Amino acid sequence: MTTVVEGRAADLLRVTLREHVGAGPHRLVVVGLSRDEHPKATVLVFGPAGSGPRLVLKVAMVPGAVPAVLAEAAALTGVAQVAPDLVRGTVPRVLDYRQESGSAVLVTSVVPGVPMSVDYHRWRHTARPGVVRDDLTSAVGWLEELGRVPVPEATTRRAAQPGSSCDPDGVAARVRARWPDDEVADAVGEAARQLAGSLALPPGAPRTMVHGDFWCGNVLRTGGQVTGVVDWEHAQPGGDALRDVSRFVLAYLLYLDRHTAAGRQVSGHPGLVAGSWGEPVRYAAAGAGWLGQTVQAVVGGHLRRTGRDPRAWRGALAVAAAEAAGTADEPAFARRHLLLAAELIPCC
Structure with missing residues (x-):
């Protein structure tokens, strides 16, 4: 993971993981990495061997990607406020988001499929x-x-x-x-x-x-x-x-x-x-x-x-x-x- 998410973004990611899933070993899989000038990484967090993904994290890898991560958090929060049934079905639920030192992390539930x-x-x-x-x-x-x-x-x-x-x-x-x-x-x-x-x-x-x-x-x-x-x-x-x-x-x-x-x-x-x-x-x-x-x-x-x-x-x-x-x-x-x-x- 450190070869993909580095520096302040990696520090914020570690803190967020500790708070949400504890300090134990976790398997992290990067399933999306944007290629634009403001890259973001989408990371699946798996639990014990054989279990499915527990969380999805979107990480702003550079300061310029922070607005996009926060915009997604705001959009998902807005949908949840007006249509909670839709969120519980096909739209991820926002569990946490935070911004610190030129990075941001959005934590959401996993949707199937x-x-x-x-x-x-x-x-x-x-x-x-x-x-x-x-x-x-x-x-x-x-x-x-x-x-x-x-x-x-x-x-x-x-x-x-x-x-x-x-x-x-x-x-x-x-x-x-x-x-x-x-x-x-x-x-x-x-x-x-x-x-x-x-x-x-x-x-x-x-x-x-x-x-x-x-x-x-x-x-x-x-x-x-x-x-x-x-x-x-x-x-x-x-x-x-x-x-x-x-x-x-x-x-x-x-x-x-x-x-x-x-x-x-x-x-x-x-x-x-x-x-x-x-x-x-x-x-x-x-x-x-x-x-x-x-x-x-x-x-x-x-x-x-x-x-x-x-x-x-x-x-x-x-x-x-x-x-x-x-x-x-x-x-x-x-x-x-x-x-x-x-x-x-x-x-x-």
Whole structure:
């Protein structure tokens, strides 16, 4: 562990472990290590040999990671206050969090399940229509359950203010700020602003809790059912669940050709040939094959259930790509999303 978590972060981790599980021998397994400039480590704490994990700790490894750890603690505490049943089921419970000497540690309960990403990368998993449909519908179904969590009216008003991530102008502002004086960024930002405005919730529709980093690596399942959702540092109350729905579908599509050699057809998807980055997204956005029909049904279905035009499903994917361009940590990854959004927008 000392080779991963060092210095003040390691000192705080040792103190926290002693207080929660005693001084005996413990097995610690790092299951997540962010690669951005403000890294965080997610650590499972196991008890005696053969027993399952007892606690989850998220550790800020540098001072710049402290706000993210504290933000996750605040988000989980907020969910627990308004929806304790949901917390006791699929959302981790906050047991402790502390900040000291340029580090922070969040201690939570363990939620059961295996990340959906494990199944996603199994041989031919994404080649089967029923399996892909179940992946998408189970995730969106959980998001719609989260959407029933009550959000205080004052929080909703703050979230809708200009510049927030729920504001249609917010996506455009982040894209333009990242690439000033860039014609592509200007065009994508303006188009995304208009699309986001057209996709806004109808007047009077309730706003919801938004997870903010909802992808298959953060969704845990047992027997095909969602039994846990983790990594809440980007959560925001008073938002629009469409952000999570469209970002989840976009991320799911992006890696469908990951295990296929360039120039070869992706198994189970007639006409989809592995090649340039984002090809499965272009394929689905064109409505091609059973994949395009499934994406249309899932995203369009959510739009319909929330009082919007289901035909705008492509626009939701385009806005998701633009939002990712503005928020992704890695510059090259962000630029790829920007160019993908530029391709998707004319199709909307």
